[in-house]
Every structure is written in C-alpha cells, then in structure tokens.
Amino acid sequence: MTNSGGITIDGVGMQFDGRQGVTALDGIDLDISAGEFVTLVGPSGCGKSTLLRIVSGLLEPTSGRVDVSGKTPNQARRDVDFGFVFQEPALFPWLRVLGNVLLPGRVLGRRNPNKGPESAEIARELLRDVGLEGFENHYPGQISGGMQQRVALARALSYGPKILLMDEPFGALDEFTRDRLNLQLLDVCNKAGSTVLFVTHSIQEAIFLADRVVVLSPRPGSIARIADVPWPKPRALEIRYEPEFAALTGELRGLLTVEDEVESAMNQP
Amino acid sequence: MSDTRERRNIANALLRFLPSAAVFVAGLVAWELWVNVRDVPAYLYPSPSEIGGELRDEGLSLAVDDLRWTMIEAVLGFLLGSGAAMFAAVVFVHAKFLERVLFPWAIVLQTVPIVAVAPLLTIWFGFTLTPKVLIAALICFFPVLVNTTKGLRSISTQAVELMSILSASKWSIFWRVRIPSSLPYVFAGLKVASSLSVIGAIVAEFTGADRGIGFVIIQASYRLDTRLMFAGIALSSAAGVLFFNVIGALERLALRWPDARLDR
Numbered sequence: 001m002t003n004s005g006g007i008t009i010d011g012v013g014m015q016f017d018g019r020q021g022v023t024a025l026d027g028i029d030l031d032i033s034a035g036e037f038v039t040l041v042g043p044s045g046c047g048k049s050t051l052l053r054i055v056s057g058l059l060e061p062t063s064g065r066v067d068v069s070g071k072t073p074n075q076a077r078r079d080v081d082f083g084f085v086f087q088e089p090a091l092f093p094w095l096r097v098l099g100n101v102l103l104p105g106r107v108l109g110r111r112n113p114n115k116g117p118e119s120a121e122i123a124r125e126l127l128r129d130v131g132l133e134g135f136e137n138h139y140p141g142q143i144s145g146g147m148q149q150r151v152a153l154a155r156a157l158s159y160g161p162k163i164l165l166m167d168e169p170f171g172a173l174d175e176f177t178r179d180r181l182n183l184q185l186l187d188v189c190n191k192a193g194s195t196v197l198f199v200t201h202s203i204q205e206a207i208f209l210a211d212r213v214v215v216l217s218p219r220p221g222s223i224a225r226i227a228d229v230p231w232p233k234p235r236a237l238e239i240r241y242e243p244e245f246a247a248l249t250g251e252l253r254g255l256l257t258v259e260d261e262v263e264s265a266m267n268q269p
Numbered sequence: 270m271s272d273t274r275e276r277r278n279i280a281n282a283l284l285r286f287l288p289s290a291a292v293f294v295a296g297l298v299a300w301e302l303w304v305n306v307r308d309v310p311a312y313l314y315p316s317p318s319e320i321g322g323e324l325r326d327e328g329l330s331l332a333v334d335d336l337r338w339t340m341i342e343a344v345l346g347f348l349l350g351s352g353a354a355m356f357a358a359v360v361f362v363h364a365k366f367l368e369r370v371l372f373p374w375a376i377v378l379q380t381v382p383i384v385a386v387a388p389l390l391t392i393w394f395g396f397t398l399t400p401k402v403l404i405a406a407l408i409c410f411f412p413v414l415v416n417t418t419k420g421l422r423s424i425s426t427q428a429v430e431l432m433s434i435l436s437a438s439k440w441s442i443f444w445r446v447r448i449p450s451s452l453p454y455v456f457a458g459l460k461v462a463s464s465l466s467v468i469g470a471i472v473a474e475f476t477g478a479d480r481g482i483g484f485v486i487i488q489a490s491y492r493l494d495t496r497l498m499f500a501g502i503a504l505s506s507a508a509g510v511l512f513f514n515v516i517g518a519l520e521r522l523a524l525r526w527p528d529a530r531l532d533r
C-alpha cells in the first residue's frame with residue numbers, strides 16, 4: 001500500500017499515568033485517505049491534541065497502532081512527512097518572522113525539498129499568502145498573537161509536508177482573518193494534495209473545511225460520530241448559509257451539547 | 270525614525286540616572302561639610318576634595334601601574350571562570366548523571382571563602398598573575414554555571430516538539446534552540462561575574478602582590494595613608510562599573526529581540 005499520505009488509526013487508546021490515571025483516548029478507529037481533509041471537534045479534554053501527538057509520533061499510544069502510508073508514526077516523523085501547527089504559535093522569539101519561516105528549511109538542510117535561494121522566495125510568498133507581507137523583519141514579540149499563529153502556519157507549509165496536523169490553529173484569530181485563512185488553507189492543501197488532520201472548537205469551521213468531520217466525546221475520548229460533508233471543493237464561504245449546512249451544524253452541535261449536559265449532570269454534587 | 274527613538278532613549282536613560290547622581294553628589298557634599306565642621310583628623314577621614322586631589326596627582330600612575338594589572342587579572346579570571354562554567358553547564362545539561370555527581374562540589378567550591386584560599390594559592394604560585402587570575406575565576410564560576418544551566422534548560426516543550434517534527438538532530442536542537450534561549454540567562458550571569466571578578470582580583474592581591482590596586486591599598490593602610498586608600502577604592506570601583514557596562518553593551522548587541530533581557 002503506497003497511498004502516500006494516508007493514515008490508518010486502529011484501536012488507539014491512550015492512558016496517562018498520574019494520580020488518577022486519565023484515559024485520554026479509547027478505541028479510536030479512523031481511516032484517512034491521502035489528500036483528505038479531516039477535522040476533529042469535541043469539548044476540551046477529550047483527547048484531540050493527544051490524538052495529533054500520537055499520529056505524529058510525538059507520543060506512543062498505550063494501545064492500538066497507527067499506520068502512516070506503510071510507516072510507523074515515528075518513521076514518518078523521521079522522514080519529515082508531517083507539518084504541525086500547535087495550539088500556541090511556538091515561534092522562536094530571537095528569529096525574525098522570515099527567519100522563523102525559514103527555520104524548517106535550515107534544520108532540514110539537504111532534506112528540504114525547497115532548497116537554495118528559492119526557499120527564501122517561497123517563504124516570502126507564504127507570508128504574503130497568510131497576509132503578513134511587510135512583516136518579514138519583525139520579531140514575534142512585535143506582532144499580535146493572531147499574526148504569530150499565521151507565521152506558524154507559513155512555517156509548517158514551508159517545506160511542503162505530505163501531512164498537516166493542526167491543533168486549533170485559528171482559535172486566537174478574529175472572524176475575518178479566520179475566514180480568509182480557511183479559504184487559503186483549502187486552496188493550499190488542494191494544490192499540494194496534502195492530507196490534513198485539523199482540530200477546532202468551531203463546528204462551522206470544522207464543516208466548512210472538512211471532507212469528513214469527526215466528533216469526539218470525552219471521558220474517555222472516543223468517536224461519537226463521523227459525518228461526511230457533501231459540498232465539493234473548492235468551496236465558497238457562502239455555503240455556510242445553505243440550509244443543509246445549518247442542518248449539519250445543528251446536528252453536530254446537538255451531539256456536543258448532549259455531551260455537555262451529561263458532563264454537567266456528572267459534575268453535580 | 271529609529272534615530273530619534275534612540276536619542277529619546279538616551280535622554281530617558283540620562284533622566285533616570287539623574288536622581289542617583291544627585292544622591293551621590295549630595296553624599297559627597299555632606300561628607301565634605303562633616304569633615305570640615307567636626308574638624309576630624311584628616312589622616313583618618315580625608316574629605317572628598319582631598320581624595321579628588323590625590324586622584325588628580327596620583328590617578329594616572331595608579332591607573333597605569335596598578336589598576337591595569339588588577340583589571341588584567343580580573344578580565345583573565347572572568348574569561349577563565351566563565352568559560353569553564355559554560356563548559357560545565359553544557360556538560361551538565363547533556364549528562365544528568367555528571368550533574369548529580371559534580372554539582373554538590375560546585376556548591377562546596379562556591380561556599381569556600383576565597384579570602385581563605387588566596388594565601389594558599391599565593392604560596393603555590395608566588396607573586397605572579399596566576400593566583401589572582403585563579404581567585405577571580407573561582408568567584409566568577411558559580412553564578413555563570415547556575416545561570417547557564419538554567420538557561421540551557423529554559424527551552425519550551427513546544428520548541429522541542431517542533432524540532433522533533435522536523436526530525437532535528439540533538440546538535441541542531443542544541444545549536445538552534447538551547448543556545449539562543451540560554452543567552453539571556455548567560456548574560457545575567459556574566460554581568461554578576463564581571464563585577465565579582467574585580468573583587469576577586471583585589472582580594473588575591475591583598476595576600477601577596479607587588480603591584481595592583483589591592484597591593485596599593487594594603488601598602489597604604491600600613492602607612493595610614495587613607496587618601497591613597499580612598500583613591501584606590503574609587504578607581505577600582507570605576508573600573509568595575511566600566512567592566513560591568515562593557516558586558517552590558519555586549520548583551521545589548523547579542524539580545525536584540527524584544528523582552529530578551531532578563532533584568533529590564
């Protein structure tokens with residue numbers, strides 16, 4: 001099987017030992033095909049970040065296995081198949097914006113597909129794409145949190161990874177920037193054919209971006225529902241006003257709200 | 270635009286400095302008045318103007334013949350002690366085991382009173398530069414070690430995860446993440462060490478030297494020449510402040526990103 005970019009998650013569970021021994025994930029089964037855009041929604045603490053860490057080989061699951069196009073997550077990570085946008089921008093404060101975007105290329109060295117002088121050109125272009133033209137020489141400490149997050153996105157795209165893992169990357173952005181970046185992201189991923197696993201709090205965003213939305217329920221984190229999103233790509237922002245979109249939003253929100261009610265009922269003394 | 274900002278910064282710095290300078294001048298005036306009014310013996314309590322006269326007459330030869338050596342000792346000791354401390358910190362960060370074994374001894378080294386060690390080194394090495402440089406190095410070692418170790422450890426988990434996603438080598442992580450994130454801490458340690466190194470050199474000179482500010486002060490004390498003693502104190506303080514500020518200037522050059530410097 002050489003569908004480069006596909007991911008198979010097979011019965012993955014994660015137990016953190018601590019005082020109480022949290023079961024963060026339990027029996028997660030998910031098949032993601034190459035080039036597919038999958039979003040994960042669910043209340044905080046249901047294991048979304050943990051799942052991304054497991055897929056990327058940063059964390060070893062306590063049960064089950066993950067296959068990344070015939071490799072283990074660790075092998076895929078060593079082959080730099082992943083781009084990761086973390087919840088916080090995690091920029092290096094001592095590098096300017098352009099330097100931060102160029103960092104992966106410098107670390108990868110000969111393994112970077114975008115070598116030589118054109119890598120700087122690509123970095124500038126990516127910064128333009130995320131609306132940061134003119135900020136190349138600012139330090140991260142001189143730009144807003146939302147702008148930092150956009151730098152982090154450009155950084156993750158700079159070396160053309162096959163698989164993009166994104167952990168609530170746009171949570172800190174205003175709605176307009178978020179819309180623009182959503183379109184941009186769809187465009188970029190479509191062109192590059194990247195596989196995307198994208199975590200978000202926003203059901204609207206989850207549906208708008210995804211080929212499939214995975215709804216997670218907490219304690220322990222497990223899949224409550226996988227919904228296919230029918231609209232073909234490329235998509236326009238206007239699909240969000242279609243009745244089917246609203247219906248799907250309502251349906252998924254219902255799933256999450258029920259979870260919340262159960263949760264608050266459980267929290268009653 | 271940045272030029273005017275620079276100028277405004279300098280003006281601000283001067284303004285901030287003004288109250289401290291005023292306190293200093295007020296202190297000198299009070300001292301001068303007190304010496305004159307109380308009619309205390311001048312050989313015990315020289316007035317600022319007398320010390321000033323001494324500095325005018327002897328300052329240049331003091332600086333060239335003695336302060337120069339004290340500062341050479343201090344700077345060499347600073348380089349040796351800080352260099353050794355940074356090396357040890359890098360080793361500690363990469364080998365926790367060695368840190369467990371050696372760090373307690375670093376603390377012991379730190380608690381040994383250098384005044385007590387100085388005569389011993391003088392016996393071993395004679396009236397040479399070596400004991401002074403070693404004492405200065407000894408006094409610099411600990412603050413730089415502690416700060417550098419802390420700095421090298423100050424990297425965030427996310428930075429490590431990012432480098433891990435990029436499949437970065439240990440060397441690459443060290444060079445691209447650990448070193449830059451340690452710099453603010455390293456410079457905080459170096460600034461402390463720079464002022465301590467002058468003290469170390471002078472203390473070492475007390476116990477056996479034929480030149481240097483410490484030597485001058487000890488000799489002057491035998492003759493109750495308090496003017497010369499004060500002149501020595503003033504000169505060595507000024508040199509210490511200068512050294513500290515040289516390191517501070519290097520810090521400003523190295524730490525250009527916003528909020529990099531720890532002490533401001």
Ligand SMILES: Nc1ncnc2c1ncn2[C@@H]1O[C@H](COP(=O)(O)OP(=O)(O)O)[C@@H](O)[C@H]1O
Nearest residue numbers: 016018022024043044045046047048049050051
């Ligand atoms: N390193 C860890 N050690 C112990 N518990 C953890 C760790 N990481 C996450 N958890 C726990 O696992 C659960 C899921 O966390 P996380 O994946 O961050 O959730 P989400 O991203 O959906 O908000 C939480 O209960 C959290 O406290």
Ligand SMILES: [Mg+2]
Nearest residue numbers: 048049087167
């Ligand atoms: Mg999370």
